[in-house]
Amino acid sequence: MSLTYPDRVHTALRVGGACVLLALAGCSNDGNGSGNDTTTPATSASSAPSSTSNTGAAHISIKNFTFIPAKLQVRPGTKVIVENQDSVTHTLTATGDKKFDTGDIDPGETATFIAPSTSGSYPYICTIHPNMKGTLTVS
Template sequence: MAAGALAVLLSAVLAACGGSGDTPSPETDEPGATPTGQTGGTDTGQPSSPSSPGAEETVIVISDFAYDVPTSVTAGGTVTVRNEDPVAHTVTSDEPGVFDVAVGPGEEVEMTAPASGGDYPFHCTPHPNMTATLTVR
């Protein structure tokens, strides 16, 4: 008798859990989709914000007395400057007053990109042979 009750209970549980996911959901009309009001995925339908996990970080890396600069940065956006060298460097715009940040050995600082789009050549004040260009979009 217990085995028969267990079989009925098991059948009821399996029926309640329902199918293979290939049947369209009444809330979504898409096969295998998560019905409205239930969790299951990470896609909220909203575009990712720059602070979302996995968003590309805007970083200028200084290593071996050279700059590694992103292809472009957002106008007015925050740019992290990471110095991987054992000496201090700067990120100083060739045009005075646009930007000028110092970063010690092994340190990381943030700076604000210029508010207007364009190309901004820059250099390291103590090491003038270090040069690069920041492209702002």
């Protein structure tokens, strides 16, 4: 069976239109088909603040004499990276039995420690500025 000229044109237009739609859908980066090329980070509805990257390390920033986040939940043995974004030296030191201590972290520098292997709540302070407080929860 052969198609007449008008049928061939309509078929070609339909196939071409389908190809254009597929190409446009493939260009979408945002996952919802809107065609926007912006990437929005996923957010979590979790009530426990967390700052864990894809590498498995957790992050705590020090800024304006504050630990951010002040409460962090991690798994036992997690590497914790502490970044001092302030203009003065700080520490991040567990109170009590001192399960972890970064030592002095100069402005613009980072330090790391490994979260305890035992589950529990570990309060910490800056030993230079004891009014700075936070809690690491290991579970």
